Amino acid sequence: MSTDHTYESTARYYDGAYGAVPTLGPDAAFYQSLASDCGGPVLELGCGTGRVLLPIAARGIACTGLDASPAMLEEFRRKPGAEAVALACARMESFDLPGRRFPLIYSAFRAFQHLDEVEQQLACLARVRAHLAPGGKFAFDVFNPKLAKMAQEADPEELDLTFQIGGREVKRYATVTRDRVRQVINVTMRYVEERAAGAPLETTVAFTMRWFWRYELEHLLHRAGFADVMIHGDFDRSPVGPGSPAFVVVAR
Structure with missing residues (x-):
């Protein structure tokens, strides 16, 4: 038995495992809606094997996917339609795509929560702001801690x-x-x-x-320079309430 800290030896299980999770559908529809509204180009941070990004690309929207795991990106490249997506292997807190600006950058399925330290979170948000087009949006989701x-x-x-x-x-x-x-x-x-x-x-x-608390997220985003922060309680854009399963963030 081996232990993998980078998904390199478990990437081949990813689609089978998360295809078995019934709650992983509304998030994809939410991000696809944002992508359709902006028209592209779109950048996903932590794109994994393409569960969310490939359907966006299939709509004819220019897409770029970024992930730190070469094995996850290899699984992505094997899928139909992957040739239409520009892929980059880099970390969320240090990526650099020279000359590229996006009206929408998003990070699905709690990928932002893999940034343990505040310094990493702020570094990621700084890279996002550096790659956003004027008026662009950054969207991501985290679970609502109970x-x-x-x-x-x-x-x-x-x-x-x-x-x-x-x-x-x-x-x-x-x-x-x-x-x-x-x-x-x-x-x-x-x-x-x-x-x-x-x-x-x-x-x-x-x-x-x-894990993050709601107002901790707001403070973090304002500290990083985002002026307009909206936090929903689910992917249906419902307000945050006691039973909300997630914090779904859209910031600009």
Whole structure:
């Protein structure tokens, strides 16, 4: 068994795993709507395997995708329509696309939460502002932390997904610990892939996610120079309420 901190050995599981998550649909529709409104070009930070960006490109909108994982980008390139998307391998907090400006930059599926430290977050926002066209928007989403859940120090390992890849069953087990001082979740996901002969193949990916409170997000964005910040409680643009599952941010 190996542990992967960069998705390099688990990228091939990504589409199977997240295709099995029923809540991952409204977010794509939300970002596609923003892209249609602006008309392009569009930049996605943390584009992964193209779940959100490829349907936007299919509408004839000029798209650029950025991700720090070469393996994720390789999965992206294998898909129909990928040739229409310009791809770049770089980190969100340090990317540079000389001469490129976008009326819409977005980061879907909580990718912004992989920036643990305030310095990284501000660096990312500075790069975003440097690449936004005049009047352009930056959109992203994070989960709305539930106090009772965040108060728990750890969740024991549990089976959270079962899916198929190449006709073989894959089970994913998740373990979570929480650092309440740093507001960071440490996630370990163990993939167990059944094989026709021999022992199952086990691969583990480990990553961290920073959680944010609503007004912390507003302060962060204003500090980074964004003057107009709108935060929704879900991808249907509903207002933030006690039961809101997410903070969906649109800033300019």
